[in-house]
Amino acid sequence: MKNDVVVGQYYPTNSVIHRLDPRTKIMSTLLYIVFLFVAKNIWGYIAALFFLSLAVIVSKVPVGYVLRGLKGVVFIVCMTLVFNLIWTPGEALLTLGPIIITRQGVMASINMAFRLLLLITGTSMMSLCTATIALTDGIEALIKKVPFLGKVSHEISMMMSIALRFIPSLTEELDRIMKAQKSRGADFESKNLVKRIKSYVPLLVPLFVSAFQRANDLAMAMEARCYKGGEGRTRLRILKYQKIDFAAYIIVALAMGCIFATRYIPFKLI
């Protein structure tokens, strides 16, 4: 069933991480991403992996669930590996016809693979532990602090939450249109790639038409409920930092410090 599409793949448990303010989680994830790029050697990644595992254990989200997020990106990771392996110039280790594999290439691809895998697992940890609604609230509150963007923070978060709201509806719609066209002989499973892509074009037109119709209806319904944009609008939930958030920030800062320190570990593992 396409009905149970999960957006943002939230996995509810009652862990400390789940109870953190969404802003704390978003900021920590951002910091974590930055420090993945600050890390220079394998020690840095090991440290990052250690802290990430710690977070996974505390969050009570099953490990299999966390790793499932990687399934979709295996292909991209492999591609990056191959490209880095082939196209990094340097000291040759192995020559296979025209392909030269260099020591630097091996290092670069190992680094890249670690970085990507840690990055994706880290961000999917955030979305596993944060309900979509909290996520958009958090993003809105954070954008408000950014100069230039602050003024449109409400609009941005409203667009995000409407997009999230309508993804399941549009998926359902697409499914219905596909079935309708299949019943009239459309072929979506052709082996011929060009043919298959072409068969998707007639799906897009009705899907767009219906999306616009929905947008129109929704705009009308929002107006009828006195929507006038972000000005003078209050919220049901107001984000408020708790003690655990400060604690979390301190822990994250320490962890990042550790990752930074690994830059100065002199001995190499590989």
Next chain:
Amino acid sequence: MNKKIIELRDVSFVYDSENAPGVKALDEVSLDIYEGEFVGIVGKNGSGKSTLAKLLNALILPSSGKVFVGGMDSADPQYTTDIRKVCSMVFQNPDNQMVATIVEEDTAFGPENLGLAPDKIRRRVDESLKAVGMYDFKDKKPHQLSGGQKQRVAIAGVIAMHPQCIVFDESTAMLDPAGRADLINIMHTLNSEGVTVIFITHYMEEIVGASRIIVMGDGKIIGDGTPREIFSNPKWLEENRLSVPEIVALSTALREGGLDIPPGILSEDELVEALCRLK
């Protein structure tokens, strides 16, 4: 008589689309609706009933004539928000009127727009969801609900704004019979609590319990009276392509067949009683 809540004075509305320029959806309609009424509006497609609904909410403005809601002129932009506070609206498609990703957030949308304090919003959300029997679903996502449930959430979102009047614009059209019955029950409950209900529909059966029925045809009001008055003339209804509720049709047929049954029977109970009186 109660206070007027809605007043239409010679209202016309002209749709200007490329395909059909200058189609008159409403033609000099005048109408008063009083506080506490339950008004059913029926009419075939294109009779102007949905246009009428949107005028009551300042979603569209009349091409000529005046619409007053709670005494405020809808053409005056300074009143737009206040008009929408007085008179709110539930639409046809249950899928396309939910804004938020979670039920309670959606209910909170209206009060949030009104700028109420968070604790007040919380109170209103809880009481509105309880009023429509959706409190247990407050953490659900819209696509996990049935059409009827979504429509109930839409009503909760509207009553959380405490309007004096709610317009239901064919809100039952896309629901199954059970969902429809639920919705109509909620409308009657709201009405008994003092909310003016304006219910636009295709189905005559649904407005048998209304206090007043308005029949629209070609942009004009062609009938206005109590259900008893409107349904006592089935021929006229058929001429205007409106169905007659089953009970009404049955009792008319029986009367025409020679049984001595009084005209204007609306419910099963009334028919049973009339039949029992026969000797």
